[in-house]
Amino acid sequence: MKKRFILVLVLMVFIQFSACEKDDICVDGDTPNLVIGFFDAIDTADAKAVTLLRIKETTLDTTLGTGDFDRTSTSDSIGVPLRTDESNITFAIITDSADGDTEDEETGNIDTLRITYNPREEFISRACGFVVQYDNIAIELNTDDDNWIQDINVLQTNIENSNNIHVKIFH
């Protein structure tokens, strides 16, 4: 009788083992955003927020979400999403922005950045599945008569998370 009882107990422990698994929640990773930090062109170690910043993805012609990227935001760094199914993306980065005459139109000093990269699919964990990470990030600034962006420095060409600044823009 005692033996039987112990056996059932041990089996209960087995079931405890299997019932509760930590890998049901996705906490291990995400498709990263490209984090851009804005710095002073002269004193390059100083972070410097862009006045009335707006960022627009040119293919969709859509401004990045209004929350963090609100015009009045004085943040000196932002994360921008890249296309996971393409290897390039173009953003219009606008300073001193204002609403234009038509909806979605933005006025201000517009500088256009073309970002090229190699997307790479990566299995993160059972709960998260696949994400895309980016290799060989390169950024090209379209020059015009009046660039407010002075210089661009890619700090990190391979991006696996959004925890730190990947690209510095000096202005």
Add this chain to the structure above:
Amino acid sequence: MSRFSISIFMLVGALTLGFAQDRPESPPEDNAKDSIEYKQAYGLRVGADLSRMVLSFTDENYQGLELVGDYRLTQKLYIAAEIGNEEKTQTEELDNIALYNYTSSGSYIKAGIDWNTYENWYGMNNLITIGGRYAFSSFSQTLNDYVIYNSDRFFNEDGFLPGAAPNEEFSGLNASWLEFVLGIKAELFANIYLGISARLGFLITNKEADRFPNLWIPGFNRVTDGSNFGVGYNYSISYFIPLYKKTKKKKKEEPEGSELQE
């Protein structure tokens, strides 16, 4: 986890069914005093796992078969083995959005020993065993479909973009593990046994593809992130083929509970 509740249910059922039979007649009085011996059957027991058969019929995402066998070596020691083939398709979801869907398919073999800890009454042949196995599985995984998890909703307001290379098969995978087995076998009718076992596996080797890890291994079941342990079970029905008989040495004139003199 309902199947585990069922397993407990059936376990308790089998315990009461199998072992709560009436105490059979004691050996004749005169035997008990002097000649103290009776013959026990030795031989081979072969069978199949019922749970895998039932699941194959009821679960459209599962196909599997496991054959079980053991051979009695001594009074308490058996060599035991299982051989099986399984195919299972699973979908991993996040908030009801399917993240990826994959099929694991392959065969396995497990071999080891069972040690019967149950003291049978005269004429009974039941077993409560602890045992160990070394197991090896050779299999493939196919990533049928998947999407790219991205919490940034700029390009896709709801849903995720599909991955670039669906239906990729990763073959030539294998794994080996050690298994701790707790089992019960009850003789239902002459030479017909119903058995239940619970298994705790510990992965030793695990050869996986670079792009997609082994999430489910035939014979081992689910592989947990950051852990080498896996759990399994089976419900076997088996037939005992008696090959020869051997006398069980009986304890001499035993006072209550003296198991030492065996």
